[in-house]
Amino acid sequence: MVGTLADRFAGERGALLPLLHAIQAEVGWVPDAAIPLVARALNLSRAEVHGVVTFYHDFRREPAGRHIVKLCLAEACKARGVGAIETALSDRLGLPIDETSEDGRVSFEAVYCLGLCATGPNALVNDKPVSRLDAHKIDRIVAQVSA
Ligand code: FES
Known part of the structure; x- marks a missing residue:
């Protein structure tokens, strides 16, 4: 699922935040496993993606409660x-x-x-x-x- 989303945004400039929001909307949070997939799709380093995910409070790093x-x-x-x-x-x-x-x-x-x-x-x-x-x-x- 994350891989499909990453493919959809692959190579787009400025797509990092939209892709992370799409992952969170679809999965409910941004799993650590998504970071290398996002990095590869957008030609960014894992550190860059991790930095954005951890900077913005709205991105969940684990599943939310009901x-x-x-x-x-x-x-x-x-x-x-x-x-x-x-x-x-x-x-x-x-x-x-x-x-x-x-x-x-x-x-x-x-x-x-x-x-x-x-x-x-x-x-x-x-x-x-x-x-x-x-x-x-x-x-x-x-x-x-x-x-
Ligand atoms: S400070 Fe604006 S709603 Fe709480």
């Missing part, structure tokens, strides 16, 4: 108390931020601004925004990702 909770840790949400929300969510989910539960049920991840600064603290839960996070909304998030 549920994904992304918590905004950027300045406006910090000013609105996301620190306490992070602690509470981390306790309730049993996970530090940027980890996936061992059972693959949930990933808890940091993001840096969702463009919803006026209604912070904010999260995305399975790609749906949840704003003005408080204890009640944390209860709802935990229930939602428990299934």
Whole structure:
């Protein structure tokens, strides 16, 4: 599958990010095994590809959980108390931020601004925004990702 995608982008200038996004969209993450295939297809070094994959926070290096909770840790949400929300969510989910539960049920991840600064603290839960996070909304998030 990764090889087919790499072949599709082979030799195209500026194709590294589009190809990595295509791999992540298709596979759900960017496996280490994809790096030499991408490098060969785009005539880049493995180090160049690895550098881009590890630089951009959006590229997953391992499979995500079935549920994904992304918590905004950027300045406006910090000013609105996301620190306490992070602690509470981390306790309730049993996970530090940027980890996936061992059972693959949930990933808890940091993001840096969702463009919803006026209604912070904010999260995305399975790609749906949840704003003005408080204890009640944390209860709802935990229930939602428990299934
Ligand atoms: S800082 Fe959190 S949404 Fe902008």
